[in-house]
Every structure is written in structure tokens, then in C-alpha cells.
Amino acid sequence: MNLKETVKQKYGEAALRVFEGGGGCCCGPKLPTGLAQTARMSHEIYTDSDTVGIPAAAITASLGCGNPTALAQLKPGETVLDLGSGGGIDVFLSAQRVGPTGKVYGLDMTDEMLALARQNQTKAGVENVEFLKGEIENIPLPDGLADVVISNCVINLSVDKSRVLREAFRVLKRGGRFAVSDVVLCGEIPATLRNNPELWAGCVAGAMLESKYKSELAAAGFVDIDIEPTRVFRAADVREFLSAAGAEAVSVADQADGKIMSAFVRATKPATGGEDLSKAKTVSKIQILGTGCSRCRDLTANAQKAVQELGIETEIEKVTEIEDIIKFHIFMTPGLVIDGQLKAAGRVPSVEEIKQLLVAAGGN
Ligand SMILES: C[S@@+](CC[C@H](N)C(=O)[O-])C[C@H]1O[C@@H](n2cnc3c(N)ncnc32)[C@H](O)[C@@H]1O
Structure with missing residues (x-):
């Protein structure tokens, strides 16, 4: 057999x-x-x-x-x-x-x-x-x-x-x-x-x-x-x-x-092979939730790079106050929020993933 x-x-x-x-x-x-x-x-x-x-x-x-x-x-x-x-x-x-x-x-x-x-x-x-x-x-x-x-x-x-x-x-x-x-x-x-x-x-x-x-x-x-x-x-x-x-x-x-x-x-599966990257232009704000840990800095750097590579002008805001962070109901920082929607928590998404998330969020 x-x-x-x-x-x-x-x-x-x-x-x-x-x-x-x-x-x-x-x-x-x-x-x-x-x-x-x-x-x-x-x-x-x-x-x-x-x-x-x-x-x-x-x-x-x-x-x-x-x-x-x-x-x-x-x-x-x-x-x-x-x-x-x-x-x-x-x-x-x-x-x-x-x-x-x-x-x-x-x-x-x-x-x-x-x-x-x-x-x-x-x-x-x-x-x-x-x-x-x-x-x-x-x-x-x-x-x-x-x-x-x-x-x-x-x-x-x-x-x-x-x-x-x-x-x-x-x-x-x-x-x-x-x-x-x-x-x-x-x-x-x-x-x-x-x-x-x-x-x-x-x-x-x-x-x-x-x-x-x-x-x-x-x-x-x-x-x-x-x-x-x-x-x-x-x-x-x-x-x-x-x-x-x-x-x-x-x-x-x-x-x-x-x-x-x-x-x-x-x-x-990459979102951006042949995808319309310009959709990401409609995203107005990225928020990085975290009190200043090294992973928060890594996430900020990845978000900046993603924005730069997509050629968009999205604002990146650091949210560092605990009372503001807990409003997103996350148990672990860092957190990534795109136009008010929590996209990741407790980990550092890569530049590629953030680009995909921005394109997907912009397409909605
Ligand atoms: C270890 S059991 C896991 C079942 C289920 N995922 C779970 O967590 O209870 C493996 C299952 O995969 C199916 N399976 C194994 N090889 C497969 C294949 N090549 N194509 C389709 N089904 C397969 C078996 O029939 C069996 O139902």
C-alpha cells in the first residue's frame, strides 16, 4: 500500500x-x-x-x-x-x-x-x-x-x-x-x-x-x-x-x-504583485501603539519604510499613553492601527506586510 x-x-x-x-x-x-x-x-x-x-x-x-x-x-x-x-x-x-x-x-x-x-x-x-x-x-x-x-x-x-x-x-x-x-x-x-x-x-x-x-x-x-x-x-x-x-x-x-x-x-500571499498600489494613497493615518519599547521603534521604522516605498504621505502617529492604547483592546504592544482599525498586536509586521495592509485598507 x-x-x-x-x-x-x-x-x-x-x-x-x-x-x-x-x-x-x-x-x-x-x-x-x-x-x-x-x-x-x-x-x-x-x-x-x-x-x-x-x-x-x-x-x-x-x-x-x-x-x-x-x-x-x-x-x-x-x-x-x-x-x-x-x-x-x-x-x-x-x-x-x-x-x-x-x-x-x-x-x-x-x-x-x-x-x-x-x-x-x-x-x-x-x-x-x-x-x-x-x-x-x-x-x-x-x-x-x-x-x-x-x-x-x-x-x-x-x-x-x-x-x-x-x-x-x-x-x-x-x-x-x-x-x-x-x-x-x-x-x-x-x-x-x-x-x-x-x-x-x-x-x-x-x-x-x-x-x-x-x-x-x-x-x-x-x-x-x-x-x-x-x-x-x-x-x-x-x-x-x-x-x-x-x-x-x-x-x-x-x-x-x-x-x-x-x-x-x-x-x-503578496498583495502587491500587479495590485493597484495607488489605493494606499487614500489611507490617512497610521498609529503605532506602544510605550517606547524597542519593538515599537522597529514597527515605527517599518511603517515609515512602507510609506516611503509606496510613495504616499500618510501621517504616522505614536500613541504612547496607556489609556489611549487600551482603547484598542490589545493585550500586548506594539500595535499597528490603520485609519482607526487595529491590524496587528504583539508583533512587528514586516515592511512588506504593512504595505499590503495599507493597500488593502485603501481599497476598502
Ligand atoms: C491528523 S488528521 C487532522 C484532521 C483535522 N485537521 C483535525 O485537526 O482534527 C489528518 C486529516 O487529513 C486528511 N488528509 C491527509 N492527507 C490528505 C490529502 N493528501 N488530501 C486530503 N486530505 C488529507 C485525513 O483524511 C485526515 O482527515
């Missing part, structure tokens, strides 16, 4: 176990061996407040390694695509955030997972969602449809990751966001693990090195690429998720110590 068929079979079985478990069962399904299971059981991914109103079976079937919807900063009216949507948890979470004027597509190749996701949708009566059958290497949607592509612990499972990233780029609008949770390697793992099909289906063997992930995203055309570790797995964790993959795998667990991580992967 090839790797794709192995993955399909494993996740088909996982979906059937959720069906068999029924809605009221206190036991979770027996999941495919691997990181997804360990990550989920030992590291709470979704808080109770995240999952209010989400179908119970979608929560039970959750096999992710992070919460991409927390990363994506979804807004009402946006169109979202979830690559490898499984039982649908991130689709339903996204649907709540984009609201009735938005739309969320879940794409999965496994019939049993699609049946489970569609059953969850019917039970919950969610209307702004559509589950599609297909492969993430060949997305059955038109160019430029999505504001955001999310995915949770799936891209590592693909046998053609560069194609997946090119497809994600294709279906995104200009300025669209790629906001993914995935398993990423921060060092080479032993060949015994790399070549184990069980561990491929368990989200370990197919994971890309961080440097490779970044270069593949750049090759697909993405900018503002960032990989943020959310959990680095130590030898003891590795031993736990290797236990069902055989003694040979367990024997090399120490060699994988600290080399496997769950991470948030962020990137943006």
Missing part, C-alpha cells in the same frame, strides 16, 4: 471509531499512533471557551497539533479553506468567527472523515460551511477564492508538499493568509523513523525540516514566512508515541530528542 493509501486507511478507521463511540461516550476514539495523539492528550489545544457550540463529535475526532483558528485572526465575512478538515473542528470554529456573511470550506480525501464532518454539520445546523472531497495536492476550488488557508496537522502527511503549498497559494486572494499548525522538524531524525509508514500516518515521519518548510513556502511565492514552535517534543514524549510503532523505533527515541515540534506556520 502506498503512503497516501495508508494515511487514508488510518484516518478512515479513526473516523469509524468516533461513529462507533457514539455522541455520549466518555472515551475518546483510539487514534492513529503518533504525534497527533500525544500532542492532543498531553497538551490541551482548545480551551473550553473555544469550543462552545462546536459539535461534540467534532471535538472528539480532533486530531490536530495546534489551533490554527487562533492564529488566523479571522474576520466576519471572510472565506476560509481548511486543508485536511477531518471531523471538522477547525471548520466549525472558523465558521463561528467569519459569521453568516463568511464561508468555510473543509477539504478531505477520506470518505469516512467527510461523512463524520457532514453529520456534525447537520447535527449542529451550521449553514456557512461546505465539506468537499478531494486532495490537498489538487484543490477543487478556483484561483483567488480564499482570504485564509488553514490546516491542522495535515501537510506533513502529504507526499508532495511543494505542490500542496503551490495549491494553497493559488486558491488564496492577493494578500491572503496561510495560517497552519503542523509538525515540523528542527533537526534530522533517524532513518528508522523516517521510513516507518505507521509514523508517516502518525504525523512524524513525513514532517519537513523548518528550513525546508520555509524554502518551499518561498518557492510557492509566499512572503512574511514565520515558523513559531508551540511545543518541542523531548525523548520521553517521542518514546511514548513511538511505542506502538515497534521496538526498533523506540530504540532510537533518544536520537529524536528535541528535534520534533508542533509549530504555527504563517505566510502571506
